[in-house]
Amino acid sequence: MVKNIFKGIKAYASALGLIGNLGLWKYFAVPVLISLFTAILIGLSAWGWSGDIANAIDLLWVWEWGASWFHNFAELLGGVLIIALGLIVYKHIVMALSAPFMSPVSAAIEHHFLGTLHSHRDTSNIAQLWRGIRVNVRNLILEVCITIPLLVLSLVPVLNFITAILLLLVQAYFAGFGNMDYTLERHYGYKESVQFVKEHKGVAIGNGIIFTLMLFIPFIGILVVLPLSVTAATSQTIRFIENKK
Numbered sequence: 001m002v003k004n005i006f007k008g009i010k011a012y013a014s015a016l017g018l019i020g021n022l023g024l025w026k027y028f029a030v031p032v033l034i035s036l037f038t039a040i041l042i043g044l045s046a047w048g049w050s051g052d053i054a055n056a057i058d059l060l061w062v063w064e065w066g067a068s069w070f071h072n073f074a075e076l077l078g079g080v081l082i083i084a085l086g087l088i089v090y091k092h093i094v095m096a097l098s099a100p101f102m103s104p105v106s107a108a109i110e111h112h113f114l115g116t117l118h119s120h121r122d123t124s125n126i127a128q129l130w131r132g133i134r135v136n137v138r139n140l141i142l143e144v145c146i147t148i149p150l151l152v153l154s155l156v157p158v159l160n161f162i163t164a165i166l167l168l169l170v171q172a173y174f175a176g177f178g179n180m181d182y183t184l185e186r187h188y189g190y191k192e193s194v195q196f197v198k199e200h201k202g203v204a205i206g207n208g209i210i211f212t213l214m215l216f217i218p219f220i221g222i223l224v225v226l227p228l229s230v231t232a233a234t235s236q237t238i239r240f241i242e243n244k245k
Contacts (some may be wrong), residue, residue, distance in 0.1 A: 001202035008176060008206020013234035018231055024111055027105045028227045031098035032127055038093050039222045046082040051080035077155070084151060084240040085217060087171060088143050092136040094226065095178035099132025100125040102230050109234045110183065114242070128185060135181050135190070139174045146170050168212060172240045175211040176204030179233035200240050 019025060057074035061067060103125075147170060154163040177197045182195040197204050211229040214221040 001076065001205075004200060004202025005206040005209070007236060008208075008232070009210055011207065011236045012210050012228055014235070015228045015231040018109065018112070018235070019227055022108050024105050024108060024231070025227070027101055031094070031101050031226050032223055034086040034097050035094045035222050035226055038090055041047045042086045042090050042180075045067060046086050049082065052092055053081060054210065076181075080154075081151060084147055085144070085168065087212070088147065091171075091175050091178065091211070092140040092143075095175075096132040096136040097129070099128045102226075103128050103185065105230060106182045106234045107186070108223075109231060110238050112188075113235065113238055124163065131185055131190070132178075132181075135193075136178060143170060143174045168209065169205055171212045172208030175208030175229070176233060177208075179207055179211065179229050180204055180237045182230060183234050183237040183241070193235060196240075196244075201236075203233075203236050203240065207236070 019028075025172045054071065054077075057077060061070040061074075077079040147167060150167050150170070154160045154167070178202070180197055180200075181193055184196055188196060207229060211225055211233070214225040214228070
């Protein structure tokens with residue numbers, strides 16, 4: 001799996017050139033706007049809710065002594081929760097709504113590498129959108145269920161370093177899953193695609209690690225994260241599909 005993680009990361013090195021050579025930037029206009037709008041909406045929501053979350057956590061401390069310290073801790077914890085859950089919600093919304101626009105990108109890259117397009121499932125834009133929503137809702141639920149216990153464990157000083165790594169890997173896996181599914185959608189049904197990603201989770205994690213880290217680059221990261229990550233994921237997914245055949 002470690003080898004495949006590095007493959008998923010390495011694929012980003014050629015992603016920018018591939019987008020330029022194949023003239024794919026035009027397909028990313030709407031997804032970039034979706035990404036920007038979603039990020040602004042989640043950011044404004046987080047700004048408005050941060051105080052409410054801190055106040056809710058404050059209720060757990062019923063003593064007068066240490067109240068100021070606990071409030072500062074509550075604000076910190078609330079900020080971490082907002083960032084973690086905000087990133088989760090952001091990527092799944094963007095990936096789901098961008099599905100109809102990412103399919104042509106994936107198809108163009110597959111045609112470039114293979115010289116032909118091996119499409120076993122002919123789907124419409126509506127079907128692609130529904131598939132994207134279905135996959136990302138499923139992944140969102142699973143990711144939240146895994147992330148919340150890890151966030152609680154991160155409060156333990158000895159475990160916080162380990163949980164930070166696990167949180168990154170969890171975020172990365174589901175991000176890579178979404179990026180790979182734009183290609184898998186043409187070849188496999190829903191259940192088969194879930195199994196495919198499980199078998200190649202290293203590539204998903206490698207792709208998702210860069211995806212997640214790019215989101216921390218102010219403004220620029222939001223604009224380029226989807227074009228680069230989808231291109232990188234597609235190039236690797238195609239190779240694994242062909243190898244499986």
